[in-house]
Amino acid sequence: MTESPAPVPALPRFGKVAFIGIGLIGSSLAQVMRQQGLAGHIAATARSAETRAKALALGLADSAPDSLADTVAGADLVMLCAPVGTYGGLARAFGPHLKPGAIVSDVGSVKQAVVRDVGPYLPEGVHFVPGHPIAGTEHSGPEAGFPELFRDRWCILTPPPGTDAGAVATVRALWEAAGSQVEVMDPAHHDQVLAITSHLPHLIAYTIVGTADDLEEHLMREVLKYSASGFRDFTRIAASDPVMWRDVFLNNREAVLDILQRFTEDLTALQRAIRWGEGDKLEELFRATREIRRGIMDYGQHVPEDVKMRRLRRGEDPAD
Numbered sequence: 506m507t508e509s510p511a512p513v514p515a516l517p518r519f520g521k522v523a524f525i526g527i528g529l530i531g532s533s534l535a536q537v538m539r540q541q542g543l544a545g546h547i548a549a550t551a552r553s554a555e556t557r558a559k560a561l562a563l564g565l566a567d568s569a570p571d572s573l574a575d576t577v578a579g580a581d582l583v584m585l586c587a588p589v590g591t592y593g594g595l596a597r598a599f600g601p602h603l604k605p606g607a608i609v610s611d612v613g614s615v616k617q618a619v620v621r622d623v624g625p626y627l628p629e630g631v632h633f634v635p636g637h638p639i640a641g642t643e644h645s646g647p648e649a650g651f652p653e654l655f656r657d658r659w660c661i662l663t664p665p666p667g668t669d670a671g672a673v674a675t676v677r678a679l680w681e682a683a684g685s686q687v688e689v690m691d692p693a694h695h696d697q698v699l700a701i702t703s704h705l706p707h708l709i710a711y712t713i714v715g716t717a718d719d720l721e722e723h724l725m726r727e728v729l730k731y732s733a734s735g736f737r738d739f740t741r742i743a744a745s746d747p748v749m750w751r752d753v754f755l756n757n758r759e760a761v762l763d764i765l766q767r768f769t770e771d772l773t774a775l776q777r778a779i780r781w782g783e784g785d786k787l788e789e790l791f792r793a794t795r796e797i798r799r800g801i802m803d804y805g806q807h808v809p810e811d812v813k814m815r816r817l818r819r820g821e822d823p824a825d
């Protein structure tokens with residue numbers, strides 16, 4: 506028996522979309538919307554006049570006002586794409602200018618703090634659907650974006666209880682159009698999971714580079730010369746934006762500190778095994794973790810049916 510294909514969800518269409526922050530993530534999503542004709546008008550604002558001018562020059566936006574009020578005026582969807590530490594102040598400023606029925610969403614890497622900081626400033630009748638695409642690179646700014654960034658990645662939505670189901674479905678459809686697989690999650694659970702999968706690795710990468718930088722001059726020179734493989738692969742993410750990551754750590758404090766405590770304990774156990782020459786212990790651990798790591802790679806290669814169907818519709822190879 507042949508399996509009937511999964512239904513392809515309808516594409517969401519917005520009259521006006523407002524981007525607040527148009528760096529790596531905002532510009533990538535704006536390009537998805539442009540390519541698929543999902544927005545009648547895209548307005549983008551950013552802190553500096555230079556970034557706003559770039560957004561226009563790159564064709565990411567149709568208008569780039571310097572005021573938040575003008576950016577969100579009449580918008581059906583407002584996407585917060587700035588560092589999470591700015592969200593509360595931004596929401597307080599643009600909240601009163603939102604159109605009734607508008608959807609406010611975001612892409613921030615932490616979710617409890619976003620619900621806490623943004624929610625109180627949104628007027629009655631505006632829908633709030635926080636989100637987090639689990640996709641990125643170490644580059645930032647409007648030139649760094651590309652529309653394929655979200656393909657075959659997860660996007661996690663954390664709508665507060667009681668959020669309008671239609672608004673959640675619309676944001677889901679947007680991320681599905683970008684090629685992502687969408688999951689709805691509780692914000693506290695999101696923050697715990699991301700503390701280990703994303704925040705801890707960044708903290709370790711920043712630390713290793715710092716440790717290398719603290720070496721004596723002659724050793725430091727050798728690090729730069731020979732950093733072709735392990736060091737380079739491992740520390741790619743230490744080139745990520747410092748402001749973004751400062752805000753992530755300050756806004757996911759408890760979960761990060763908890764995971765850091767566990768990591769420190771595991772590292773101390775390894776330190777002890779090396780000191781006492783416990784080869785069996787080391788090998789056993791490395792065998793087990795190698796299997797886990799291989800499992801992660803296999804898991805990541807699965808392409809869900811609905812993603813394949815959307816690719817077929819775009820005339821692309823479904824298995825890519």
Ligand SMILES: NC(=O)c1ccc[n+]([C@@H]2O[C@H](COP(=O)([O-])OP(=O)(O)OC[C@H]3O[C@@H](n4cnc5c(N)ncnc54)[C@H](O)[C@@H]3O)[C@@H](O)[C@H]2O)c1
Pocket residue numbers: 525526527528529530531550551552553556586587588589591595612613614615637638639640641642643644645646647746749753
């Ligand atoms: N970089 C990643 O890998 C990644 C992945 C997923 C989610 N995120 C989240 O996406 C958001 C944006 O990250 P990014 O990588 O696109 O950063 P980015 O540095 O590339 O872009 C940030 C944008 O925000 C703007 N901005 C900063 N302060 C502002 C303010 N006060 N008012 C208005 N605009 C302001 C900047 O001008 C810039 O346009 C962050 O919340 C981050 O946590 C990042």
Ligand SMILES: O=C(O)C(=O)C[C@]1(C(=O)O)C=C[C@@H](O)C=C1
Pocket residue numbers: 613614638639640641642643702703704742745
């Ligand atoms: O690949 C990278 O460069 C990333 O750091 C992407 C990454 C991650 O840690 O997985 C970074 C932050 C996010 O919020 C989501 C994705």
